[in-house]
Amino acid sequence: MKPLVAIVGRPNVGKSTLFNRLVGRRVALVQDEPGVTRDRHYADADWEGRIFTLIDTGGFVPGEKDSLLKQVREQAQFAVEECDVIIFVVDARVGMSTADEAVANYLRKSGKPVVVAANKLDNESGLMQSLAGEFFRLGLGDVQGISAEHNLGMGSLMDSVVAKLAPKVEGEDAEAPPDDGKIRVAIIGRPNVGKSTLVNAILKEKRVVTSEVAGTTRDPIDSEVTYKGNELILTDTAGIRRKKTIAHQVEQYSVIAALKVLERSDVAVLLMDATEPHVDQDAKLAGLSMDRGRALVIVVNKWDLIAEDKRKQDAFRDDLKIALKFVGYAPVIFTSALHGSKVEKVVDVAVELAKQFRFRAPTPQLNRLLDYMVDNNPAPIVKGKPLRLYYIAQVAAAPPTFALTCNAPEGVPDMYKRYITNQIRKTFDLRVPIRLLFRERPGKAKREARKKPHLAGKGGKGGKRAGRDRD
Structure with missing residues (x-):
């Protein structure tokens, strides 16, 4: 899997601006007020050939009862738990705050690699002055003065980040999963939507041969299945561990789990809960599948709790097409994993999409x-x-x-x-x-060179026409 680099910091220090700058496009919403980033954004970034996944974390949501420091600590804890390197963004114009110190204390104890980005230094002299600034007192070592808005200091910052990543592993940047004839299917979705139940329903089919491949408590669990002559590896993200010290991070962990699994899969089966339609987290997971270029099957589980009514099913499907229009090509299947309803159809569609995933056109x-x-x-x-x-x-x-x-x-x-x-x-x-x-089109430089003598001449009609004819 590509390395994970998280951007953390208190609200309104420029995290999303930095995220957009490093990703190279406007992905995260930016506004000059705290609390705009209420959700997380994930995108791949590339620095001099080293590709990594960047995560933009949010601050507190105005109006909530939880204190600012508690919210910031939760963001930092989440980043520390899953990421390889952390970019800790501070506001150099405002100076060090108690919130900065609280996050720094946690990061220092964690032992994870951290680069401090002293942001909002909008001129070169400010960048130089920041290097001897008060943020060295945080005890995190590396401090880089930057202006994310004006694209200053990005080179030094990213050199520092990449230097702290573990040595590149062969194949970590490869987007396509290995083509060994096995179909890799990722079962993704929010907690408690029935992912494990679906996997169990597939494995209990009497005409399939199964074998368990052990995973660790941190890694997703793989199950190898032979189905109608096809070898499949089903990966259930339910095995992702959550530390007791991290509360309220269930949805965030489902995203990280999906990232890990999607990196090595052909097809993503996105499980949704029919009783909780159109949840933002479902859209995020669908977006991750699209961004990673993975085939996608949308499975609406627990349909037995709604109704076996085709009109309701059609209405639900139409609503999904609107809510998830960016993946409008993805098939939608209504199931009850608990009762085994249309479970086989999910596998049939996944196998067909896996073939299309590796399609080549004449x-x-x-x-x-x-x-x-x-x-x-x-x-x-x-x-x-x-x-x-x-x-x-x-x-x-x-x-x-x-x-x-x-x-x-x-x-x-x-x-x-x-x-x-x-x-x-x-x-x-x-x-x-x-x-x-x-x-x-190849040969542009030669075509331009052929045009120049005619453009520099007397400008006669014959010369201009000849230049066009040769092009």
């Missing part, structure tokens, strides 16, 4: 599809010039990844990307994530 068929797409829905104008799509090829599977050669890779509108994705999905009947890469 290049000639892809390019015929590209011609059809451009003819049916011409590419838009980008920066005053028509977007031209020349060629498409599949460059990877698990998930299916397609590279399109064009004249403006950075300018392809999101709407047109969705159009291409939907056409590929429809043509090949794919219900798994699809990734698109847009690349410049």
Whole structure:
């Protein structure tokens, strides 16, 4: 699994701004007031070839009775429990506070690697002055002066973070799980939605051969299953340990569990509770599956407690499509794991999606599809010039990844990307994530060089035409 790096600190010190800066896009909501980040954001970041998963942690929620220090300590405890390195963000303009000291005391005792990021130093001289500042008194060692908003000091900060990570393990950055013929299925979901019950229901099928693969108290539990000639590894995240010292962290742990399991899975089975629909945590777990490029089956469990009514089922499915529209391609199955209802269908769909996950499309068929797409829905104008799509090829599977050669890779509108994705999905009947890469046509420098002599000449009509003809 990729290393985990958590950003912690008291409210309104710039944690989310730093998170967005390191991730390279605006993922977390940023606002100049405390308590905006009420949930956690997870995204991969890359620093000079070292890829890690970054976690943006939140502060307190205004109006709650719990004290600020208690909330901040819980955030720090959670980060210390699961992460490899912690970035402890402080506000250098305000200076050290009692909340900073409380978090620092806990981090110091933990022995986990910490880098202190003294944020909001918005000029180079401020960065230099911060190095001798009061935050060294926290006793955490490494202090880096930064301005997340103005992108100052990021290089030194990330050099320090990466230096504290354990040596890179071969294959830790590899996104696709091993292709050894086994189908790896991650059973993810909030606590008490029936994950273990579903796994047990699958294992108790009389016509499957099962064997238990022992896991540790911290790691998820794997079960190997032979099902209709397919070898599956079911991974139940229920085995994740929770320390007694950490209260109110049940949902956060389900996310960390899902991260660990998704890294080595082909298909994610997201279990939801029919009696508690549309929970934010379900959407987060679905988003993690999409971000990791994993095939997804949405399983609505405990349907026996609602009703065996097709109209209600259809209405529930429609609501899900709206609430989880970003994974609208994912199949939805209604089950009762306790009674074994449609459990077999869950496995059948997972096996089918695993095959689609490693699907490869013939290049000639892809390019015929590209011609059809451009003819049916011409590419838009980008920066005053028509977007031209020349060629498409599949460059990877698990998930299916397609590279399109064009004249403006950075300018392809999101709407047109969705159009291409939907056409590929429809043509090949794919219900798994699809990734698109847009690349410049080779030889751009040579074409530009050929144009220059004509542009520098007298500008006659023949010269201009000749330049275009050769291009």
